[in-house]
Amino acid sequence: MKSPKSTKSLRSIRSARSGNTENIFHDDICDLDNMLVMACAKFNCPYAVSVKKEIRQDDYYKALKQADNKTKSKRISLMPEHKVPESTVDVPTHSDQASSVTPSVSYTNNIATTFVYDNYHTLTEIKITKVSQVPDILLKIIGLLVPYYKNLVRLSITNCGIDMYTIHELGKMLNVSTITEICLDGSPLASCDYSILLRSSLRNLSLCRCKVNDEACEIIASKLHHAAAADNLLLLNLSSNHITDEGAKYFGGALRTNRHLRYLNLADNHITDGGACYLLDVLIEFPLTYDEILNMRRWRLDYFKCRNTLYSKYLEGHCKRSYDQISQSTSSKRKKTSTTTLKSKPSARKEKERPSSGSAIEDFIKTKAEMMLTEVMGSFQDPFHPHCTKNVDGYKYYFGNMTLASLNLAYNNLSYITIKKLYKVILYQNSIRKTINGGLVKVVVDGNNMPISCTEMTDINDLMAKNIGQTGKNLELLRWRSRAIK
Structure with a gap:
């Protein structure tokens, strides 16, 4: 239950954001x-x-900086010469909390937040970690401030207690900010309903160690189909x-x-050969179902219906003016340009190139x-493009999903059947x-009940190596460190 004073303050900040005091936020945009x-x-x-910076x-600078110690950390603490202090505020409810000014390692009432900046001192990520329950008021404050930081792309809430309010x-932040990556590793949700986060602006979603079950997978997968809410998602962990x-x-x-998802990580779950076949069967040629053919026609019909509606509205708005009005407007513009300086002569030349006859104007x-x-609309995106389909004995076949590039099935219950x-x-x-x-350019099957070596493994490694030589790209070889069958 929020206090009246806290609610009043929240309204004042919200009104300040929507009013004429935007310059106040702009002045402190770097802080x-x-x-x-x-x-x-x-x-x-x-x-x-507590706030830590x-x-x-970048990778090149990091490689030079860490060449001696050979560390693999992706984030480096701020060097002393930058002189970016650690900002800490302590608003205790009891007197014994006055000395709490540093982030706590265990779950406490302390909120440890980390702001990650790039080499140009631009905020790119906000991290909250190890909080017993992320408070509602903190998320509201961050939600009011993040729209003013146009380079902020990632928000991480790891090893915390969260609920549906979180x-x-x-979801509200995704609507008003440039955030495209959400990481909730180690922060399970009781209802496992992440549908609010699944929208077109989201690119990367990580839900590692979040107790996600098959019911939650059904909700997430339903948003990944073509023309669904999150069909633009690129990475799913x-x-x-x-x-x-x-x-x-x-x-x-x-x-x-789905023609956008590039990376799918299902490692350390309870998937067997049957589940792996469900995934691998769509990566090769498969027949289209009756519903998929109907949906394909419906998508095409909806696209051109919307396109024709916009086209008619545009023509209606411009064709209401008669030929005389259009010609008068063009002639008046020519008169204005004739009295301008030499700098406006190119624009006057463009006016002379305008069509003069009625058919030419149309x-x-x-x-x-x-x-x-x-x-506005772009070209029509067909998941079953005619160039990727063929008819065989009256059935339409699709060539298979060639978009997925990385698949991680490590530490499941797979066997030699999956290798074949x-x-x-x-x-x-x-x-x-x-x-x-x-x-596919990378597949990981570590920690499964597979043979150490077999003909299929050797052939797969040779095929992947051949692909690297043909394309000239830095693709990763297929890694096989499987557990041997006893």
Whole structure:
């Protein structure tokens, strides 16, 4: 239950954001930590909030900086010469909390937040870790501030206690900010309903160790189909959860029409050979179902119906003016340009190139309408493109999903059957790479009950090495460190 004073302060900050005081936020745009500290104090937040700054350096600079110690850390603490202090605010509810000014390692009421900056001192990530329950007021404050930081792309809440209110606030942030990556590793949700986060702006979602089950997989997979809410998702990490073959089946169904997902991590789950086959079967040629053919026609019909509606509205708005009005407007513009300086002569030349006859003006308007529609709607995206389908004995077949590039099935319950299936997938994708670009470039099956070496493994490694030589790209070889069968 929020206090009246806290609610009043929240309204004042929200009104300040929407009113004429945007310059206040703009002046302190580089000091989000100070803004967060000030807002927490203004809201009477009953927690000790500590803010730490880090700099994430690019790979080249990091390799030079860490050549001696050979560390693999992706984030490096700020060097002393930058002189970026650690901002800490302590708003205790009891007197014994006054000394709490540093982030706590264990679960306490202290809120440890980390702001990650790039080499240009631009905020790119906010991290909250090891909080027993992420407070609602903190998420509201961050939600009010993040729209003013246009380079902020990632928000991590790891090893924390969260609820549906947390997911709701994160969904609101996705609508008003540039955040495209959400990491909730080690922060399980009781209902396992992450549908609020699954929207078109989300690119990377990590739910490692979040107790995700098959029911949650059904919800997530339903948002990954073509023209669904999260069909633009590129990376999905669901490692170390409670996913079985049923959950893998849902993702296999989503991959039939999804043409954006590049990375799928299902490591450390309870998937067997049956579940792996659900995923691998859509990476090779498969027949289209009756519903998929109907949906394909419906998507095409909806696209052109919307396009024709916009086209008609545009023409209606411009064709209401008669030829005399259009000619008068062009002639008046010519008169204005004739009295201008030499700098406006190019614009006057463009006016002379405008069509003068009625048919020419009509063609000009139609061409402009076509350009506007192409910019607004783009071209039609067909998951089953005619160039990737063929008819065999009256059935329509699709060449298979060639978008998925990385698949991690390590530490499941797979066997030699999956190796044989995977070999067929790699062999088939290599045979059609000349027609369709893409396909698997990395598969991880560590920690499964597979033989140490076999003919299929050797052939797969040779095929992957051949792909690297043909394409000239830095693709990773297929890693095989499987556990031997006793």
